[in-house]
Amino acid sequence: MGTAAVVCNVVLVAFTCLVMATDGVSREVPYVVFTFLLLAVPTLSAALLVQRGPHRTDGVTDSSPAMQRASQIGVLCNIWLLATACWAIYDRYPHPNEEGFLAYVAVVLLAPILSIAALVADSKWSVGRRSSVV
Numbered sequence: 001m002g003t004a005a006v007v008c009n010v011v012l013v014a015f016t017c018l019v020m021a022t023d024g025v026s027r028e029v030p031y032v033v034f035t036f037l038l039l040a041v042p043t044l045s046a047a048l049l050v051q052r053g054p055h056r057t058d059g060v061t062d063s064s065p066a067m068q069r070a071s072q073i074g075v076l077c078n079i080w081l082l083a084t085a086c087w088a089i090y091d092r093y094p095h096p097n098e099e100g101f102l103a104y105v106a107v108v109l110l111a112p113i114l115s116i117a118a119l120v121a122d123s124k125w126s127v128g129r130r131s132s133v134v
Helices: 002-023 029-055 065-091 101-121
Strands: none
Touching (some): 002 029, 002 101
């Protein structure tokens, strides 16, 4: 799931850059913030998921407290991005009849969902340390 989340986040950043290059940057403050979230949150999520990969051994993760906190912040940022995306979809109704619009909306909604799932699945969300039986 982590690989799918990383790929989806990279596609989202690339797709957002393409949309900005063709349509320009919005001048409305809420959409400037939304654009920033569309670029920053997937980049953060991909970095967290890629960083976590080398620290795995035999399926057991031994994340540092800093990495656990970073994952929690990543989950909260993805929830914020998902909520903002839902608001933008609602606010922009009726939607433009442009080619690629539905694909873009699908990636915008799928990337945070996959990132949340991957970050939660790979992290320790309990208070104490897990002990591994050898």
